[in-house]
Amino acid sequence: MAEFVDGYLLPGLWIVAKILMLAVPLLILMAFLTLAERRIIGAMQMRKGPNVVGPFGLLQPFADAVKLLFKETVVPTGSSPVVFFLAPMITFTLALLAWAVIPLDVGMVLSNVNVGILYLFAISSLGVYGIVMAGWASNSRYAFLGAMRSAAQMVSYEVSIGFVMISVLLTAGTLNLSELVEAQRGMWFFLPHFPMFIVFFISVLAETNRHPFDLPEAESELVAGFMTEYSSMAFALFFLGEYMNMIMMSGIVSILFLGGWLAPHEMLPGLSVLAPIFTWIPGVLWFFFKICFCLFVFIWVRATFPRYRYDQLMRLGWKVFLPLSLIWLVLTAGFLVYTGKLAQ
């Protein structure tokens, strides 16, 4: 009995506690991200945004949640109910799953696996299932068209995301995310890989179905795309899943290009005066700041650019990003071999 408690029960409880310590702040961040988006876009469009519920509108996300919770759940006739409700759950769960391998600080990671970057790629490529299943199970033309577009879009942009990831991991010489961040000490990868940083970020916008690539739910043509038939909490799960995906992708961008938990003073010699303050700020906070920066850019892009047309989207993915990232991969490998810096 004692062996069972010490060997299985306590470690199990500790793992559950760690997961909660990671997931609960993420969910809170997600709630406030919905508010931040509305407030920031409001500011960019010279309006106020939601500012009535609570101080600065801080309670707005909770008011929205309660509102959605009390709405009626409608299941369309002729739909496939199991798949219909499985779809939003998959979308939401996948966005949380990725955090199992994302390191927040030195050693602060749920599971320090050796193939972390592959795991992230695998998880982010599964996001398409939630949308495709929703579109199919809804038994509606708009939803189906949205799902078709989404499947094509996400498969196209995954390819360039993969190639960019390979360039980065060639430079770092490891698939382990903690080692990847440590490899960026002194030089965050967004500087040597600057064109790929841009390509990756734009592909991430497409992968998360955010503006200007939100064709799967283009409301001017498809009502609400794959979400047309969803209401109440099923809709909320989709809606929040999109925000969880944004946070997850921002985390991936920070890890791959912005040096994860590293403070900026080691890269910029001009900032060495501030080194005591910067090292005093814990790595988790630096990681958080970088995620917030990426999220801000997400919202900024939404407020700035009009939606792409479908053929333009496909052209950008296959005819611009794919060759560009492929050439960059060859260049990176060639440069590393030529200078003898290739990790052994």
Place this chain on the structure above:
Amino acid sequence: MIIATLAFYLFAIVAVISALNVIFQRNPVHSVLWLILTFFNAAGLFVLLGAEFVAMILVVVYVGAVAVLFLFVVMMLDINITVIREGFLKYLWVGATIGVILLAELAVVFGGWVMSPDAQKLRTAPAPAPDALSNTEALGSLLYTNYAYLFQAAGLVLLVAMVGAIVLTLRRRPGVRKQNIHDQVNRRVQDTLEIVKVETGKGVS
């Protein structure tokens, strides 16, 4: 160790059940969804074996790409199940005959199976010690040294398949208007716009 054993049985049982469901589901889309679950459990079994690289590649390639395309195609089919069932008994003997022939051929092939001496040499080639390397490195160093030619040949086969698919589907359709970004960007105001002073009552010819 007991957890690993339990996990093995969990993955194995779910894999078998979902594989059976792939065959027995009436709705092809449900079949594909069960197939995805099967892939996942196979990946779980690979992780238990300590082959995490293969597990991740299985998820990336099969679940992330192949099954998406399956789903993409199957969703667009308008299959009437009852029509398919009608011909079931009629064509049963054709399927059964092909199955028996294949089985017989397999028996013949495996009955006279002799390992070629080269393959035996490759097999005994020094593989890196499992503890010293992570399994990504181990796989990479094997693939790009001992099996480099086979690996390249596999790549070429895939390339041929890809070129074939493109050749079969690519057709030039006349009369389709396409956006030419290069032309658009290179347009100048002088080339396209002409400012004309029009006299009253004359118009422009």
